[in-house]
Amino acid sequence: MTSPVMRAAVVTAPGRVELVHIPVPSTGVGQVRVRLEGCGVCASNLAPWAGPDWMRFPTAPGALGHEGWGIVDEVGEGVDAIRIGQRVATLSHNSYAEFDVAEQSAVVPLPDALARAPFPGEPLGCAMNIFLRSEILPGQTVCIIGIGFLGALLTRLASEAGARVIAISRRDSSLALARRFGATETIRMDEHFHIIDTVNALTGGHLCERVIEAVGKQWPLDLAGELTAERGRLILAGYHQDGPRQVNMQLWNWRGLDVVNAHERDPTSYADGTARAVDAVVAGRFDPSPLYTHDFPLDRLGEALDMTRDHPEGFVKALIRLS
Known part of the structure; x- marks a missing residue:
């Protein structure tokens, strides 16, 4: 046969x-x-x-x-x-x-x-796991750098949790998508210090309690540190696959930042996150x-x-x- x-x-x-x-x-x-x-x-x-x-x-x-x-x-x-x-x-x-x-x-x-x-369960589960590890609370200001598939889902989850979301991305369509998924403010990702000044103005100089870097490149990582408030949490969601990175350790140290690498490698965590994504989609938390x-x-x-x-x-x- x-x-x-x-x-x-x-x-x-x-x-x-x-x-x-x-x-x-x-x-x-x-x-x-x-x-x-x-x-x-x-x-x-x-x-x-x-x-x-x-x-x-x-x-x-x-x-x-x-x-x-x-x-x-x-x-x-x-x-x-x-x-x-x-x-x-x-x-x-x-x-x-x-x-x-x-x-x-x-x-x-x-x-x-x-x-x-x-x-596609794996990326949906990743979004749920990143959101869980971000520990976003109502009333916080959350900055999300990079609005693609993952950034859009995290925008929706954070806004649903009662956070104010500032979305940063380089394309008009991405910024429109962020607003559709619940972002309160959007900023074009163009010039480093202009973005910092804009976020400072939007937050009254307090910056953001949570910053999620969802690009996976050096500049967004640099920017993420600058936008994170004292004792805030910087969450690495971007996939950094093209070699070593440098970080401004003086800034991270001085501000007392919590830095979370939100990439899971435990198979059980992947499966749990995917199961939570199933529940979230069925419940209408995001589409x-x-x-x-x-x-x-x-x-x-x-x-x-x-x-x-x-x-x-x-x-x-x-x-x-x-x-």
Whole structure:
């Protein structure tokens, strides 16, 4: 009998992707197999896509894709919490493909209320975990630097929590998105000292109790420290993947800042955050659907990655649609 095959994307060189046909993977003990409906495209893919010295090609089939969702179609021995036919978000890592296999603990069930809605669980769970670690309270002023997918969600969560949100971003469409998601004030990310002066004026010289840096570059990190109030909390949500950073330790020290690296690496925390995101969307705390601005089939993954890199006006997040 011929084994069933699936399509999967392989990055063969910097900026080059090909589709291959390979056997559909089977489950092991404690694993589930998901027939994927789609996968979000993450900015963390961009460094491997560019081909730095540490990157090795070709990638494994489906590799880099880690924001999948779909239908469980096979369960391995010992799986007792997930059933065949159940719709789930996956926290697996080869989801630029038609099927992926994950540990039972790395899939999060999606309720009927989310039927047919795309659900890239990993970034939604990241937003919930960052919000939790930010410890935002009613009446605080929260500055969010960088309004993309993550920044917009955090704007909504912070404003819903009763905070006053100042959003800083460089594009008109991003600033409009921040206002739509609850920002009280928006500032164009153009000139360092102008931004500091503006935030000073908006806060009566007190600056911001919470600052979330959601860009992942040196200048936004510098700016974040300058905008954080004494004894405030600076939260690193941006993905810093292009080498070492310098920080103004004198400033951080003098102001007594709490600095939180909000990137989780514990698989349980990822799953918990994704489950909280499911609950939040069902409850209407936020609606991520306006943020899914571009859809691509699997054979156009390269275009999706290029668009994620280039960020044309109006772009927020790309999804790869598999069914």
